[in-house]
Amino acid sequence: MQKKVKKRGLELRKNWPGYLLIAPAVLAILSLSIYPLFRGIYLSFVNYNLVRPNEAIFNTFAGLQNYVKIFTNAVFQQSVVNTVKWTVVNLVAQLIVAMLLALALNKKLKGRSLYRTLILVPWAVPHAIAAMTFTFLYNANVGIINILAVKLGMLTESISWLGSIDYAFWCVALVAIWKGIPFQMIFILAALQGIPESVYESAEMDGASRWQSFWRITLPIIKEPLAIATILNLIGIVSCFNTIWLMTEGGPLYSTEILYTFAYREAFINHNFGTAAAASVILFLFMALFSWIYLRMVREKE
Amino acid sequence: MKKKVLAWTLSAAMLVGTGTFGIAVQAEEGSEVSGELTLLMTNDWVDENTDLGKEFIRVIDQYEEEHPGTTITLQGASQQDIKESFQTAALAGGGADVVIMDNSGHAIDLAAMGLLYPLSELTTAEELTAQYQEGPLNSGKFQNEYYSVPWYMDCCGLYYNADRLEELGLSVPTTWEELSTTLDAVLEAGYGGIITYQSAYAFYSFFYQNECPVFDTSGETPTVVIDNEAGTEAWNYICDIIEKGGLVESFKEATTWDKVYESFANGEATFLLGGDWCAVGVDEINPDLNYGITHMVSGKTQATILGGWTWNINANTENPELAYDLIQYLNSEKGDSILAVEGKISARKDFDYEKALEGKERLQVFTDQFPYTMARPAIINEKAIDELITNAILEVDYGQADAAQSLENLTMKLNENIDLNYN
Numbered sequence: 001m002q003k004k005v006k007k008r009g010l011e012l013r014k015n016w017p018g019y020l021l022i023a024p025a026v027l028a029i030l031s032l033s034i035y036p037l038f039r040g041i042y043l044s045f046v047n048y049n050l051v052r053p054n055e056a057i058f059n060t061f062a063g064l065q066n067y068v069k070i071f072t073n074a075v076f077q078q079s080v081v082n083t084v085k086w087t088v089v090n091l092v093a094q095l096i097v098a099m100l101l102a103l104a105l106n107k108k109l110k111g112r113s114l115y116r117t118l119i120l121v122p123w124a125v126p127h128a129i130a131a132m133t134f135t136f137l138y139n140a141n142v143g144i145i146n147i148l149a150v151k152l153g154m155l156t157e158s159i160s161w162l163g164s165i166d167y168a169f170w171c172v173a174l175v176a177i178w179k180g181i182p183f184q185m186i187f188i189l190a191a192l193q194g195i196p197e198s199v200y201e202s203a204e205m206d207g208a209s210r211w212q213s214f215w216r217i218t219l220p221i222i223k224e225p226l227a228i229a230t231i232l233n234l235i236g237i238v239s240c241f242n243t244i245w246l247m248t249e250g251g252p253l254y255s256t257e258i259l260y261t262f263a264y265r266e267a268f269i270n271h272n273f274g275t276a277a278a279a280s281v282i283l284f285l286f287m288a289l290f291s292w293i294y295l296r297m298v299r300e301k302e
Numbered sequence: 303m304k305k306k307v308l309a310w311t312l313s314a315a316m317l318v319g320t321g322t323f324g325i326a327v328q329a330e331e332g333s334e335v336s337g338e339l340t341l342l343m344t345n346d347w348v349d350e351n352t353d354l355g356k357e358f359i360r361v362i363d364q365y366e367e368e369h370p371g372t373t374i375t376l377q378g379a380s381q382q383d384i385k386e387s388f389q390t391a392a393l394a395g396g397g398a399d400v401v402i403m404d405n406s407g408h409a410i411d412l413a414a415m416g417l418l419y420p421l422s423e424l425t426t427a428e429e430l431t432a433q434y435q436e437g438p439l440n441s442g443k444f445q446n447e448y449y450s451v452p453w454y455m456d457c458c459g460l461y462y463n464a465d466r467l468e469e470l471g472l473s474v475p476t477t478w479e480e481l482s483t484t485l486d487a488v489l490e491a492g493y494g495g496i497i498t499y500q501s502a503y504a505f506y507s508f509f510y511q512n513e514c515p516v517f518d519t520s521g522e523t524p525t526v527v528i529d530n531e532a533g534t535e536a537w538n539y540i541c542d543i544i545e546k547g548g549l550v551e552s553f554k555e556a557t558t559w560d561k562v563y564e565s566f567a568n569g570e571a572t573f574l575l576g577g578d579w580c581a582v583g584v585d586e587i588n589p590d591l592n593y594g595i596t597h598m599v600s601g602k603t604q605a606t607i608l609g610g611w612t613w614n615i616n617a618n619t620e621n622p623e624l625a626y627d628l629i630q631y632l633n634s635e636k637g638d639s640i641l642a643v644e645g646k647i648s649a650r651k652d653f654d655y656e657k658a659l660e661g662k663e664r665l666q667v668f669t670d671q672f673p674y675t676m677a678r679p680a681i682i683n684e685k686a687i688d689e690l691i692t693n694a695i696l697e698v699d700y701g702q703a704d705a706a707q708s709l710e711n712l713t714m715k716l717n718e719n720i721d722l723n724y725n
Contacts, residue, residue: 050414160554253702
């Protein structure tokens, strides 16, 4: 029993070269991730209005005041609703399209490798480039979408898609969906490729339709990798800042404001790092929940 | 032994003290300052592929040659990010020694955060006011202390599509009433009205034209006066233009200036409200467009809003004297060639406007407007204030509120903002 306990210990003397080798990475993680995290949590509980650094109240304990301030802020409330809507819309759309594409690309098609490569292109395009390209496509004056829609008679006059409180959210979401699909698809495709062809052949011999094969064979087998990919994707969706900020800056009238853009606005426009940190902590809780689910899934799989 | 150590220590301290004093004297004497400096500019100024960048870098090289032992490193940032980039680095105790800033209140925010070096340590208020125009200088004034040295200035003008006005038999509007009736005619003919940047920038002019400063900044704490009689009148005028469809569709997405140029250059908008830089943007998109630029329309009085950029010295700099010397050099006649590339106008009082506008006569309207150009209110978090005013304009544009409701909401939010940052 004692031996077992010893084995589980750090065994510093014996393993010091290993610990030495990982030390730089550990230090980097501690300074670049752990410290900012705790600093952020700390800031959310203090008065930290950057433009009032000489006030006696600056950097003093604020209790839950920053949280009260943001929860009573109409823009924050709207950003929470938008974050949930943003997450659900992106997740569902990406999952469905990625699944369909993966199923199609799992078939023996002519030029399959080319299609697989092409489908990965959106993933490789930087967020800033994607945002700028789509902004141009949506442009009310020179955007191809408006030009085509007007020429085809679908619109009588050009619409400012990104300037519309009704459409801006969906237009930006479309860009995020377009960029997010390849990531999800790669995971699904990899899982699909692990299913032996013989399983489908046996099912076919037993008279199973394609739909039944999908529900009874494919989905149960890829369930775990699919869930893991979805959770990872979810973290990316919730933390999507660049696309939104570059296309609409959270506007018009906060119709595309999510928690991330709200926190940025509080920090860099209103200069209130206390409330910005409080909003970031709320965002962190969202992320932590998804990460916890992900880690549990990985552990269960192991 | 102890005495010996003490003697050596004192001697060393005296030597160091004398040396430091010597350096300080050398610095005070002016031209002998040297050292290393980092300048944070917007990307255009440090891009060797642009005429602007080429000329700027040439003048910097010239300064280095004239000041042996001085090394200047140029850094670039986008126009949208420059303040955030500098602020983040300066808060961490670093950052470029000198940074340029839009004169729309950024310097005041940074000064309030204690990130800018007070100019009183380097020069006197009298010297600054003797050297520079009042408006640009005051855009960097916080709690009676100057923090920014003005570089170049501009103001908002009225661009008009000359062919279109001629086609409709309309003359160029010069007053509120004329602008309103001209817009009616333009809209009735099926054309678009006004385009401008989606911010409070151009709209401040209408308040100033009606003798409403939006904020009264004469006291210790600014007071919101946007809802006084003159302010309400100006707001109603703006809302009347919006409600009749006077702002083109593209205004709703005009969060960058390039969308403003596009709208006007492509013929969507008949009028554009913007500064001298818009001419370059419009010409690049449609060199064949026949357009003119005139004074902003007048209300009770003539007024327009100030624009331009300023130099700011980082509070963390180790060489403020050198930083100020470089700024003075770039602001002198030796640096005028940089501004000449795009016909920009120095904020220096002795600047030769005629020489700068040679071949760019179209831009003269902006210098003609300088006598009645007014700076934005000198208030902490001006960007947040700007956002509130812009959102109120958008609420009217989207039909979510009428003039009275939006003004009431706006006044309340502006007061909340002042309360948060001053009281």
